[in-house]
Amino acid sequence: MHGPVVRAPASPGAAELVQLLGRAADGDAAAFRDFYDRTSAKLFGIILRILPDRGEAEDVLQEVYVTIWRKAAEFDSTRASPVTWAATIARNRSIDRLRARASRPAAPLETAHDVADAAPMADALIDTMRGAASVHAALAALEPRQAAAIRSCYFEGLTYEALAEREGVPVGTLKSWVRRGILRMRAAMAEAGATA
Amino acid sequence: MSGPDDMQGDMPEMTPDEILALDLALGALPREERRAAQLRLRSDPAFRALVEGFEADLSPLDATTDPVLPPRSVWEGILAETAPQPVRTAAPVSAPKPSLWNSLALWRGLGFAGTAAAAIALVTAAPQRQPLAPAEVATATPEAPPQMLAASLAGADGTPLLSATWDPLRGTVVITPAAKPEAEAAGTTPELWVIEGDKPPRSLGTIDISGPNAHAISSQRIAGLQPGSTLAISIEPMGGSPTGLPTGPVVATGKLSAI
Incomplete structure (x- = not known):
């Protein structure tokens, strides 16, 4: 087992999102709308990286928020931040959709991305940003190909097999790279958290 | 390293x-x-x-992923699916609505889309209770056997798909679809499972979900069914799972609670 990673304390923004989810769980549609307004651009961005087809990504985004509405009562703020919880639903739903296809058409990865919208970023995302500094420092400390492999799996939802084929390396090697890289990231982040 | x-x-x-x-x-x-x-x-x-x-x-x-503003139509779609009373007065009540059964292709074997943070699609339909006087609350005992149990089974996205009610007096489980299910793929049948704690899923037999149906389930199979157990439905070959464990996609789950 690994030691628990020290997580950044919740910001006021995250606390607000927790409250909004709690009210949504009680059926407060306005709170849910507020939660959507603060988080949907982020989730849409995450989905689009995995599912570059705009229409498909919109379908998934819709499903994700219907899920959030229905499962708001299950959210446990002691186990995850609201943004992480919602983003995890979005990632998982996108990857499930991707896997449901027989095979993935070669996707033009970057062309599907619009420029970032001008919407103000929710305060809660600052938490993620803080964590991001340490996660990126940790990634930067890895071998470039190792870091790239982790990014490809995480952001594109590629399987080890697909990525190994693309990179021209044996699957076993790739798995090893990625898993070891993540363990090193985790260790580096724990250290950064402990000394912060 | x-x-x-x-x-x-x-x-x-x-x-x-x-x-x-x-x-x-x-x-x-x-x-x-x-x-x-x-x-x-x-x-x-x-x-x-x-x-x-x-x-x-x-x-x-x-955090490195750029936010992208979704079009307004997404929120409208969410609203249409989550609003308790959609304002669609023009539509006849009996008209088949474009159901989630179709849009999510649940019965096509596309599978279970759970998430780690919210793995158990748990929707307990809260029974409508009459308000109790404080004294009654204090003395109410939860165990008044025989106990009826019910579960609302939801898809991986939390959409209620059907309800299951266990009537111990009749020894039946009544399955009522919440939405009109799409026809199953040829050669497949839904199968009902109970998951108790950490034990492997136990089959309660294949079921018919084309409409409200009472399914007689042998007392041997049903023994030990209690609140907190999870019911799940998977899509299996005709005749049920050949292995005794779910082999097809799990399309709906829900927890049993006493009613």
Whole structure:
């Protein structure tokens, strides 16, 4: 087992999102709308990286928020931040959709991305940003190909097999790279958290 | 860590469960393995905790993802699906609405789309209770056998798909679809399972979900059914799972609660 990673304390923004989810769980549609307004651009961005087809990504985004509405009562703020919880639903739903296809058409990865919208970023995302500094420092400390492999799996939802084929390396090697890289990231982040 | 990490998947510092949890959280598993691991999330809290740990560790990566403003139509779609009383007065009540059964292709075997953070699609339809006088609340006893149990079974996205009510006096489970199910693929049948704690799923037999139906289930199979157990429906070959465990996609789950 690994030691628990020290997580950044919740910001006021995250606390607000927790409250909004709690009210949504009680059926407060306005709170849910507020939660959507603060988080949907982020989730849409995450989905689009995995599912570059705009229409498909919109379908998934819709499903994700219907899920959030229905499962708001299950959210446990002691186990995850609201943004992480919602983003995890979005990632998982996108990857499930991707896997449901027989095979993935070669996707033009970057062309599907619009420029970032001008919407103000929710305060809660600052938490993620803080964590991001340490996660990126940790990634930067890895071998470039190792870091790239982790990014490809995480952001594109590629399987080890697909990525190994693309990179021209044996699957076993790739798995090893990625898993070891993540363990090193985790260790580096724990250290950064402990000394912060 | 030594060298450039080319030890061919040999990870002595991690348990097999940790490796699986990492692979699932990262999103690198192929479809069948992913589905199997997702199924395990719901019955194995220790495994779920491992997955959630990796998800939390990886989530800061999302900060580099640029936000993209979704079109307004997405919110309208969400509203249409979540509003308790959609304003569609023009539509006749009996008109088949474009159901989630279709849009999610639940019965096409596309599978279970659970998440680690919200693995168990648990929707307990709160029974409408009459307000109790305070004295009654204080003395109300939960165990008044024989107890009726009910579960609202929801798809992986939390959409209620059907309800199941267990009537111990009649020895039947009444299944009532919440939406009109799409016809099953030829040669397949839904099968009802109960998952008690950490035990493997136990079959309660194949079921008919084309409309409200009472299913007689032998007392032997039903023994021990209690609140808190999870009911699940998977899509199996005609005649039911050949292995005694779910082999097809799990399309709906829900927890039993006393009513």
